[in-house]
Amino acid sequence: MSSMILVDLIQIVMTTLTVGSMYALVAVGVSLIYNATGVINFAQGEFVMLSGMTVASLYGTLGWPLPAAVAAALVVVVLYAALLMAITSAFAARISLIGVLIITIGASIATQGAAARIWDSDTHRFPPFSGDDPIRILDATITPQALWIIGVSAICIAGLIWFMRSTITGKAMRACALDKAAATMVGIPVRTTILLSFVLSGLLGAAGGIVTTPLTTIDANGGMLLAIKGFTAAMLGGMGSIPGALLGALLIALVETTTVTFASGAYKELPTFTIIILVLLLLPRGLVGGRHETGLHHDDLTRT
Amino acid sequence: MSVVATLNKNPVRRNTAQVGLFLIAMLLVPVVFGTGYYLNMMIFIAILALPALGLSLLSGLAGQLAISHGAFFAIGAYGSAILSARAGLSPVLSTLLAQILVAVIAAGIGAVVLRLRSHYLAIATLSFAIIVELVIEEWRGMTGGMQGMLGIPPMGLFGYEASSDVQFYYVYWPITALMLLFALNLASSRIGRALRAIREGEPIVSSLGIHTAGYKTGIYVVSSVFAGIGGALYAHFVGFVTPATGSIMFAIEIIMVLALGGFDRLWGALIGVALITLLNEYALGFADYKKIILGVTLIAVMLVFPRGLLPGLIDLARHRRIARAA
Numbered sequence: 296m297s298s299m300i301l302v303d304l305i306q307i308v309m310t311t312l313t314v315g316s317m318y319a320l321v322a323v324g325v326s327l328i329y330n331a332t333g334v335i336n337f338a339q340g341e342f343v344m345l346s347g348m349t350v351a352s353l354y355g356t357l358g359w360p361l362p363a364a365v366a367a368a369l370v371v372v373v374l375y376a377a378l379l380m381a382i383t384s385a386f387a388a389r390i391s392l393i394g395v396l397i398i399t400i401g402a403s404i405a406t407q408g409a410a411a412r413i414w415d416s417d418t419h420r421f422p423p424f425s426g427d428d429p430i431r432i433l434d435a436t437i438t439p440q441a442l443w444i445i446g447v448s449a450i451c452i453a454g455l456i457w458f459m460r461s462t463i464t465g466k467a468m469r470a471c472a473l474d475k476a477a478a479t480m481v482g483i484p485v486r487t488t489i490l491l492s493f494v495l496s497g498l499l500g501a502a503g504g505i506v507t508t509p510l511t512t513i514d515a516n517g518g519m520l521l522a523i524k525g526f527t528a529a530m531l532g533g534m535g536s537i538p539g540a541l542l543g544a545l546l547i548a549l550v551e552t553t554t555v556t557f558a559s560g561a562y563k564e565l566p567t568f569t570i571i572i573l574v575l576l577l578l579p580r581g582l583v584g585g586r587h588e589t590g591l592h593h594d595d596l597t598r599t
Numbered sequence: 600m601s602v603v604a605t606l607n608k609n610p611v612r613r614n615t616a617q618v619g620l621f622l623i624a625m626l627l628v629p630v631v632f633g634t635g636y637y638l639n640m641m642i643f644i645a646i647l648a649l650p651a652l653g654l655s656l657l658s659g660l661a662g663q664l665a666i667s668h669g670a671f672f673a674i675g676a677y678g679s680a681i682l683s684a685r686a687g688l689s690p691v692l693s694t695l696l697a698q699i700l701v702a703v704i705a706a707g708i709g710a711v712v713l714r715l716r717s718h719y720l721a722i723a724t725l726s727f728a729i730i731v732e733l734v735i736e737e738w739r740g741m742t743g744g745m746q747g748m749l750g751i752p753p754m755g756l757f758g759y760e761a762s763s764d765v766q767f768y769y770v771y772w773p774i775t776a777l778m779l780l781f782a783l784n785l786a787s788s789r790i791g792r793a794l795r796a797i798r799e800g801e802p803i804v805s806s807l808g809i810h811t812a813g814y815k816t817g818i819y820v821v822s823s824v825f826a827g828i829g830g831a832l833y834a835h836f837v838g839f840v841t842p843a844t845g846s847i848m849f850a851i852e853i854i855m856v857l858a859l860g861g862f863d864r865l866w867g868a869l870i871g872v873a874l875i876t877l878l879n880e881y882a883l884g885f886a887d888y889k890k891i892i893l894g895v896t897l898i899a900v901m902l903v904f905p906r907g908l909l910p911g912l913i914d915l916a917r918h919r920r921i922a923r924a925a
Contacts, residue, residue, distance in 0.1 A: 382898055396718045397897060
């Protein structure tokens with residue numbers, strides 16, 4: 296009996312880590328862009344979708360070698376991130392934050408439509424990196440791809456945290472997030488830094504798309520729900536905080552996994568979105584305490 | 600004093616005169632142009648104008664954006680559909696009762712989420728919209744799940760049911776005109792002024808003894824009921840509802856309407872709805888192209904005219920005229 300519970304437990308922990316890693320990549324990406332621009336990027340999930348679809352068609356269908364397909368997907372996503380940066384910050388000074396949010400919503404649906412034209416509306420996947428044979432731990436089973444997902448996500452996020460803390464460029468990004476005017480005065484190129492934030496954020500999403508597509512599949516409209524999960528996680532942890540985004544992503548994955556295990560798969564999103572409304576109310580700065588947004592500036596749609 | 604001057608002094612009379620003239624013009628349309636397929640499109644404009652007017656009240660008076668209007672449209676549609684098709688109530692009664700449901704839910708949600716501002720409010724209302732969509736899809740016994748509900752009785756009272764497009768046209772446009780008049784009068788009333796003052800500086804207004812939270816929840820409820828009535832009218836016109844009726848795409852389309860017509864213009868919302876309906880009808884055959892066109896238009900409008908296309912064009916024309924005069 297106790298081994299049954301243990302098996303359930305292992306299964307829940309592994310699923311939480313797998314799903315949580317995916318959400319974490321999106322949530323950390325959301326936080327990066329939020330720090331750089333103050334905007335919640337609705338199109339964050341499109342990074343995941345574009346990379347997943349590119350690798351699926353180049354590696355899965357056309358038979359390119361995997362590294363070449365991955366490189367192509369990264370190039371696609373970096374270009375897309377740069378384009379997104381251009382349209383969201385071109386006239387950023389004249390547009391309210393909600394206005395920029397609406398622009399990212401527009402970018403998201405335009406990308407979905409374009410992806411459905413370039414590929415189609417079906418779900419796509421490609422073979423897992425290390426085969427389909429499940430790994431057994433006691434009676435719990437894990438697909439090897441889950442280990443790829445957890446490993447790659449951990450490396451990406453650890454690398455990002457190291458980059459932000461220890462390199463001069465990373466420190467410049469953090470300085471920009473704190474105070475753009477002061478950062479400009481000490482000679483930090485603010486626009487380049489913002490571009491770097493978008494590109495890094497895009498690369499995180501791309502990494503997510505490449506490792507998860509073999510397991511979860513992807514379709515042209517699949518990005519939006521991921522983006523919503525991502526900023527839900529980022530808010531839960533505390534907007535703008537990278538450890539917070541990680542924590543929020545794992546918590547949401549845990550809630551979803553336990554709901555699916557013990558209740559029904561149909562309502563798996565219900566607790567998540569109830570939690571986010573509660574967190575926004577009770578802990579507006581999130582669990583870890585991100586940057587506090589008073590929301591008094593630039594939030595009025597009727598003025599410019 | 601001329602009639603125009605008198606009307607200008609009293610906003611309620613001016614609004615009534617404008618909406619009255621507009622309604623007369625709308626009612627003459629079938630007389631002049633006869634019946635035809637275009638009436639069907641005009642009825643959709645009357646229906647979709649309601650959620651757009653509702654959101655316009657919220658964004659124009661409170662300066663806030665909610666992504667929950669698609670959800671309240673769906674609650675109004677499903678609520679009235681269930682009450683009339685399953686409980687056998689008259690469509691008029693079910694439409695009104697469904698609005699009580701909409702108002703109660705909006706008051707509950709509004710009291711909670713309106714403490715948030717800016718994109719936090721947008722995300723919280725989006726989360727609510729996702730929950731509503733999920734409940735509609737999964738509560739199969741009540742809502743019919745993904746298949747939706749068929750056989751919703753057409754709008755009518757005491758055995759007289761609207762059966763042709765012309766009849767729906769003459770029932771729905773007066774309702775929409777009445778709602779437009781209500782919205783215009785609300786905007787120029789003391790309540791509208793208080794809300795605009797809250798938008799400009801909430802701490803000052805609340806220090807003057809105005810109950811700001813109450814006003815904000817109030818306008819959210821009114822704004823949501825507009826969407827709810829739209830939903831009920833929709834259900835009793837097309838005769839079926841599906842989860843797509845109030846999806847997030849629909850909520851985004853309403854935001855698009857305001858981006859075209861202006862975020863603080865009630866008449867603009869009406870023009871925006873007309874533009875979107877025409878676009879949907881003639882330019883957007885395939886769903887994928889529709890998404891691309893909607894998305895790109897949304898980006899372009901927000902970049903060039905952050906307050907909306909129509910106000911932007913009006914400003915532009917005004918600048919031109921001033922420049923020419925100088």
